[in-house]
Amino acid sequence: MFDIRSRFGRFGIQALATVIAxxxxxxxxxxxxxxxxxxxxxxYKKVFDTGVVPLYFLNSAIVSAVSIALxxxxxxxxxxxxAKLRIAGKEVYxxxxxxxxxxxxxxxxxxxxxxxxxxxMYNQLIAVILPLTALQVPFTILLARGFFEALPSELLEAxxxxxxxxxxxxxxxxxxxxxxxxxxxxxxxxINAWNAYLLPLLMLLDPQKQVVTLLPTFFISQYTNDQxxxxxxxVITALPIIVAYLLLQRSFERGLAAGxxx
Amino acid sequence: xxxxxxxAPDTEAIVTGRSRSPRTFRRTRNQxxxxxxxxxxxxxxxxxxxxxxxxYTGFVSLRSWNGFILSPSEFExxxxxxxMFGDPVFWNALGHTLxxxxxxxxxxxxxxxTFAAIMHSxxxxxxxxxxxxxxxxxxxxxxxxxxxxxxxxAHGQMNDVLHxxxxxxxxxxxxxxxxTAMPVIMLITVWQWTGLTFILFFAAMSQIDSExxxxxxxxxxxxxxxxxxxxxxxxxxxxxxxxxLGIIGALKTFDVxxxxxxxxxxxxxxxxxxxxxxxxxxxxxxGYAAALSVALLVLAIGGGVLTRLRSRRERxx
Numbered sequence: 360m361f362d363i364r365s366r367f368g369r370f371g372i373q374a375l376a377t378v379i380a381x382x383x384x385x386x387x388x389x390x391x392x393x394x395x396x397x398x399x400x401x402x403y404k405k406v407f408d409t410g411v412v413p414l415y416f417l418n419s420a421i422v423s424a425v426s427i428a429l430x431x432x433x434x435x436x437x438x439x440x441x442a443k444l445r446i447a448g449k450e451v452y453x454x455x456x457x458x459x460x461x462x463x464x465x466x467x468x469x470x471x472x473x474x475x476x477x478x479x480m481y482n483q484l485i486a487v488i489l490p491l492t493a494l495q496v497p498f499t500i501l502l503a504r505g506f507f508e509a510l511p512s513e514l515l516e517a518x519x520x521x522x523x524x525x526x527x528x529x530x531x532x533x534x535x536x537x538x539x540x541x542x543x544x545x546x547x548x549x550i551n552a553w554n555a556y557l558l559p560l561l562m563l564l565d566p567q568k569q570v571v572t573l574l575p576t577f578f579i580s581q582y583t584n585d586q587x588x589x590x591x592x593x594v595i596t597a598l599p600i601i602v603a604y605l606l607l608q609r610s611f612e613r614g615l616a617a618g619x620x621x
Numbered sequence: 622x623x624x625x626x627x628x629a630p631d632t633e634a635i636v637t638g639r640s641r642s643p644r645t646f647r648r649t650r651n652q653x654x655x656x657x658x659x660x661x662x663x664x665x666x667x668x669x670x671x672x673x674x675x676x677y678t679g680f681v682s683l684r685s686w687n688g689f690i691l692s693p694s695e696f697e698x699x700x701x702x703x704x705m706f707g708d709p710v711f712w713n714a715l716g717h718t719l720x721x722x723x724x725x726x727x728x729x730x731x732x733x734x735t736f737a738a739i740m741h742s743x744x745x746x747x748x749x750x751x752x753x754x755x756x757x758x759x760x761x762x763x764x765x766x767x768x769x770x771x772x773x774x775a776h777g778q779m780n781d782v783l784h785x786x787x788x789x790x791x792x793x794x795x796x797x798x799x800x801t802a803m804p805v806i807m808l809i810t811v812w813q814w815t816g817l818t819f820i821l822f823f824a825a826m827s828q829i830d831s832e833x834x835x836x837x838x839x840x841x842x843x844x845x846x847x848x849x850x851x852x853x854x855x856x857x858x859x860x861x862x863x864x865x866l867g868i869i870g871a872l873k874t875f876d877v878x879x880x881x882x883x884x885x886x887x888x889x890x891x892x893x894x895x896x897x898x899x900x901x902x903x904x905x906x907x908g909y910a911a912a913l914s915v916a917l918l919v920l921a922i923g924g925g926v927l928t929r930l931r932s933r934r935e936r937x938x
Contacts, residue, residue, distance in 0.1 A: 372739060372743075376750055379732060379736055379739075379754075380750045383753050386765065386768055389768060389778050393771055432662065433662045433663040436662060437659060437663035440657075445656055446660065447657075449656075449660075452660055452664060455668070455672075456667050458922060459667050461922055462918070463869075463918070464875065465873070465893065465897045466674060466917060467670070467671070468897060469678050469907055470678060472901065492670075493666050493669070493670030494670075496663050496666055525655075554761030556875075557875055557876065561902070572763035573763070586774075589767045590767065597764045597765075600759050612820060
């Protein structure tokens with residue numbers, strides 16, 4: 360964008376980029392250095408000594424994996440239906456789902472609270488997974504429908520001419536073509552599920568049944584005002600998702616750019 | 622949302638309410654009437670969870686109830702709503718949401734747009750800059766909240782730095798001060814979401830034909846002029862989409878104020894989400910919390926529809 364020819368200009372733009380970027384790094388630096396203050400790695404040992412770290416990671420992994428699977432299946436089926444099939448009242452159903460796109464989690468609080476106490480669903484991961492999935496699906500369907508519509512219908516018809524039924528067409532022709540969008544859906548759901556806080560806070564009351572986002576809070580409840588330990592538990596929580604992002608960088612950015620405007 | 626503000630890649634579809642390729646498909650033969658089965662799982666999930674919740678919230682909002690299954694609730698009509706309209710905390714929360722949206726959206730747009738333009742220029746270490754500005758968007762607010770609490774604590778790093786550079790007089794217990802608590806909440810949000818703004822503007826700029834920019838340059842327009850008069854207007858679709866996301870995100874705000882300031886001091890950082898949570902979980906005013914939820918829902922849907930209509934008008938669709 361900036362067409363810079365002079366050496367001075369090039370230095371200037373580099374400096375400007377650095378000035379903008381560095382403040383974004385500072386909180387992370389503060390987090391890591393704070394977590395090592397005082398007893399150094401001993402702070403991390405203290406967090407692991409609570410004994411819940413592997414459990415919280417396992418629970419978060421289960422919540423994420425099941426949410427991803429549910430979101431993926433619901434989204435792929437529905438996006439195909441909305442984009443390529445004749446369904447009576449299709450647009451009405453689509454709008455019903457679109458309206459749910461703007462749903463704030465807080466609106467679900469009262470009903471979830473009551474449902475969970477009625478059916479004794481507290482402390483069960485499914486009580487977090489189902490609402491998370493329901494909140495995610497409208498968005499991923501919107502994303503995937505546009506992608507499915509861009510697939511040429513001729514391809515599908517060719518499959519039909521060759522005698523494949525609609526399920527076979529979906530499975531053998533459509534699904535293999537949807538990998539780019541599937542990658543975006545998986546990554547988005549992973550981030551939202553792994554980072555979810557309000558729903559686990561409300562549903563998972565037993566400290567033995569919680570997830571990683573509740574680790575700092577749990578640590579505070581065990582050792583009041585131990586700042587270094589709290590920061591160490593924040594680092595432990597942040598690391599996996601940072602690593603996942605670094606590994607899946609392209610798929611994440613491609614997913615976001617897929618819907619960007621012309 | 623907040624990513625909880627769910628990210629909205631397919632921005633155009635959100636903005637225009639239609640998908641990017643309006644090409645109608647040719648119907649395949651013998652589809653039968655089984656098409657509904659394809660959308661059924663998603664529909665059951667959304668209707669079962671979300672529409673059930675809306676209905677239930679609406680029901681509870683007309684009652685007085687302490688949330689215990691065994692204790693009876695009492696129908697009291699619009700009393701909860703009447704209380705809400707007379708509740709200064711509610712109006713404060715709305716005001717905070719509005720200011721929060723205007724400030725975070727403006728700052729993010731300025732930084733995100735500028736940074737996207739820089740990243741489209743010749744530059745070293747591009748990959749590093751991109752990672753730095755994008756990493757915050759993947760981190761949980763719940764993870765970062767203790768970090769920001771520690772930074773802005775009365776004895777935190779922020780004040781240490783101010784003392785070190787001789788500005789000790791500016792040091793303050795940032796989160797305990799009514800005047801500075803909200804700016805800190807906004808700062809955290811900007812820190813977290815600029816990466817998304819950046820990546821969307823970056824993608825939008827990639828779509829701009831380089832010949833257009835060349836032409837502008839031949840006509841004698843400088844870099845800044847090109848950016849303001851050509852690139853910025855060509856990104857307007859992205860800007861509008863980001864505004865939609867921002868409004869909805871502002872209404873959804875919960876994690877950061879709840880974890881960093883608990884909505885305080887003295888409701889100075891109260892948002893609808895934190896207020897609903899407090900009324901329900903702490904105060905056990907389920908009817909009132911439900912009424913607040915209904916207001917939040919109406920605003921969220923209204924905000925989404927409003928920006929959509931506006932963008933349609935601008936495009937002349």
